[in-house]
Amino acid sequence: MAKEKARDLRTGIALLWGEQDRPTRGPKPSLTPRRIADAAVDLADAEGLAAVSMSKVAAAFDLSAMALYRYVPGKTELVELMVESVLAQVPDLSAVEGGxxxxxxxxxxxxxxxxxxxxxxxxxxxxxxxxxxxxxxxxxxxxxxxxxxxxxxxxxxxxxxxxxxxxxxxxxxxxxxxDQQHDQEWNRLTGELITRHAARFPHLTHAIAHGAFTxxxxxxxxxxxxxxxxxxxxxxxxxxxxxxxxxxxxxxxxxxx
Amino acid sequence: MAKEKARDLRTGIALLWGEQDRPTRGPKPSLTPRRIADAAVDLADAEGLAAVSMSKVAAAFDLSAMALYRYVPGKTELVELMVESVLAQVPDLSAVEGGxxxxxxxxxxxxxxxxxxxxxxxxxxxxxxxxxxxxxxxxxxxxxxxxxxxxxxxxxxxxxxxxxxxxxxxxxxxxxxxDQQHDQEWNRLTGELITRHAARFPHLTHAIAHGAFTxxxxxxxxxxxxxxxxxxxxxxxxxxxxxxxxxxxxxxxxxxx
DNA sequence: ACGCATCTGCTGACGCGATAAACAGTTTAG
DNA sequence: CTAAACTGTTTATCGCGTCAGCAGATGCGT
Missing domain, CATH: 1.10.357.10 (Tetracycline Repressor, domain 2)
Structure with missing residues (x-):
């Protein structure tokens, strides 16, 4: 998680700005960085970022995890592509009136x-x-x-x-x-704690009594x-x-x- | 990373509020949750949160990773303990004048x-x-x-x-x-990108020219x-x-x- | 004083993650 | 036609959190 490689930034930028020349030899690529990123976005939307692993993304194309490395240098860059993909709708605010x-x-x-x-x-x-x-x-x-x-x-x-x-x-x-479920549980347990130690947290208790967490x-x-x-x-x-x-x-x- | 267990909250709270009874039988515990958390904090301060693994923390006591599980239910709770440890200096603002x-x-x-x-x-x-x-x-x-x-x-x-x-x-x-190093690199590469595509980002270019990122x-x-x-x-x-x-x-x- | 329930800490194993290396198969430029 | 360039696979390594089972220490109830 904390492994920087110094070349990451440069390669990431090259990828994001489409500055690579896909050569002409060899078999036709079956994928593009873009398609991979979009599949990863779908996966993340459905199951969260933690579910985005190289093999799960590759599975969406019936490929092995390593196949992705032909298109993307590593996971870092894949995530950068996901972000870029999701921000495709660049806002145009010129139509908004009022300053x-x-x-x-x-x-x-x-x-x-x-x-x-x-x-x-x-x-x-x-x-x-x-x-x-x-x-x-x-x-x-x-x-x-x-x-x-x-x-x-x-x-x-x-x-x-x-x-x-x-x-x-x-x-x-x-x-x-x-998360409805988890949140209610949290409110219940934490609320109970505060009530039990009310003397220790007077202002918090007071605020809650007046609806701070409503x-x-x-x-x-x-x-x-x-x-x-x-x-x-x-x-x-x-x-x-x-x-x-x-x-x-x-x-x-x-x-x- | 996204595995909730529903009992986590409850056990976490019990641990944080010291509501457990250490029994009297068996060998003396050589550790406490608190000492473990403090060691983990030192590790995280020195090498980042990513470096806090059960085995690395245990190594600080010359123990094996699994030994920690006698004191702490899992890593989630360990992190909660770390947070609590670091917030030990609860602020007293009553001395601050001026409202x-x-x-x-x-x-x-x-x-x-x-x-x-x-x-x-x-x-x-x-x-x-x-x-x-x-x-x-x-x-x-x-x-x-x-x-x-x-x-x-x-x-x-x-x-x-x-x-x-x-x-x-x-x-x-x-x-x-x-990060001085990484930041300069970022400024250089991203600045160059913006210059190259100035027409596409007119307001950004303008702002930079007027010192926005100074x-x-x-x-x-x-x-x-x-x-x-x-x-x-x-x-x-x-x-x-x-x-x-x-x-x-x-x-x-x-x-x- | 003894025995066993109760602890502590260890080793080994599992599953899952990223990614390196070596290899097999395919396509096209020369 | 051949060799370079390319795609995708298998295998392997390493580190992670955590489960299971075991060895040894300890002290309560007798």
Whole structure:
């Protein structure tokens, strides 16, 4: 899981951007990286990322596991291809009216939908700065397009993008993990624990008594996204008013390190 | 990785809360779950979570892998113990002056520090609603303590907690993944890609030209945390002014589903 | 003081994962 | 037509979590 090979990035990129020349000799290839990735996506959608093993993917084509290595350097690159495949619908936000806020909101919702449709995406993009394909860069471009009208410095636009992308991930995480059965069990057992040790967790107890953990039918993205965008709006207002601030003012934390 | 056993939660909780009776017969146990967890933490700190295998942990005591199963039901529970061990310093925010905002900020910073000291924590708490030990609940209690003075409804306090905890995770993710070597390589290769396909990613190109990806010496938690807390402040202001709003007003997204 | 139930820790085995190596069979360029 | 280039297979290695069964230590009830 932590074996980097240094050449992975380069080979991954080559694969993602289709920069390989399939030669003309020998038998016709029966597969393509794309077809393999799509089969892997189907498998992951149905049984989770953990079920995606070289042999199970190969089995979808009635081939042996090793056959895949003719098309894909290794599993790392296969997962990168899966991500790219799933992001094929690059958002076009130019039709969204109302400026940066509705556009960013729409971007976030589209991203959330992809995560909902492919719960494994979260785990697949979790670690490392991986090789990015054209579709992934397309999503990034769309986000910057939405942020441009804020008039904020590019560095801050980037930070806001990271913030919102992270938010979508967080919310997706909650939704992915959700499991009626398991969740009820968890609520029951943990609730019982807290009640038993109420004196040790007074504020938690108080909050629960006032409905903090009451289930909620609203889309879980609504509330946090509204908060974050309010925060961005506040930054824009302050920047417009003050002429120039770097956005890292003293509000919200003092200690130097 | 995806094998749930239904009894895991219950046994995990029993272990975390020390609700087992070690009997009196037989040889003296040479270990305790706690000592095992601490050894595993040291291993993970040094070589990453992937390096934490039953045999490697056991090797730290010159024992065989199977010996650990006398103390710990399985690896799942071991990881839960590791998390609990690392959260032993439950924050006490009562000394922090200035109301909810500095307190929440402090909570976030402490959490960030733990994540920095134990990069594997992120992966260890990534999945599922796991069994929570007293320390973990302590952190939760501290957060609600900080949120109480906002006067917001408990359900919103909970949502804000989730938002901020997620934010810390996101930032921690960035920091954990960071690797000078690999990052420079990534910047070089990906930058080159974007330049080559500039026409396809106009806004991204524009943002980069204006310094969007320029490295930054500020603590990466500063900016996003300030934005989120500004957003919370806006919610408080609005609630105070309007008397009553449910916090899911129309700002920031309209479509019903 | 003794014996056995109760422990601890060990070895061996299983199944499953990624992937390296060597090989058999196929296709096409020269 | 032949050899290079290519596809797919079998076999093997290594590491993982964990189950089963065994050897030896310990201390309770007698």
């Amino acid at each position: 940066w806020r509705p556009r960013l909101t729409h971007w976030a919702r589209l991203s959330q939908q992809v995560h909902r449709a492919h719960p494994w995406l979260l785990a697949a993009t979790a670690l490392r700065r991986q090789a990015m394909g054209p579709h992934q860069l397309g999503w990034l471009d769309a986000a910057f397009a939405a942020l441009e009208p804020t008039g904020l410095p590019a560095a801050q636009q980037h930070r806001i993008f990271v913030l919102i992308a992270g938010l979508v991930r967080t919310v997706a995480q909650e939704q992915v993990d959700f 289930p909620d039918t609203a889309d879980p993205l609504d509330f946090p996204l509204a908060r974050v965008l309010d925060g961005v709006q506040a930054l824009i207002d302050r920047t417009d008013r003050d002429g120039r601030t770097d956005g890292n003012e003293r509000r919200g934390g003092e200690e130097p390190s | 909810w905002r500095p307190r929440l900020t402090h909570w976030a910073r402490l959490s960030q520090q733990v994540h920095r000291a134990h990069p594997w924590l992120l992966a260890a708490t990534a999945l599922r609603r796991q069994a929570m030990g007293p320390h973990q609940l302590g952190w939760l209690d501290a957060a609600f303590a900080a949120l109480e003075p906002t006067g917001l409804p408990a359900a919103q306090q909970h949502r804000i907690f989730v938002l901020i905890a997620g934010l810390v995770r996101t930032v921690a993710q960035e920091q954990v993944d960071f 490295p930054d010496t500020a603590d990466p938690l500063d900016f996003p945390l300030a934005r989120v807390l500004d957003g919370v402040q806006a919610l408080i202001d609005r609630t105070d002014r309007d008397g009553r709003t449910d916090g899911n007003e129309r700002r920031g997204g309209e479509e019903p589903s």
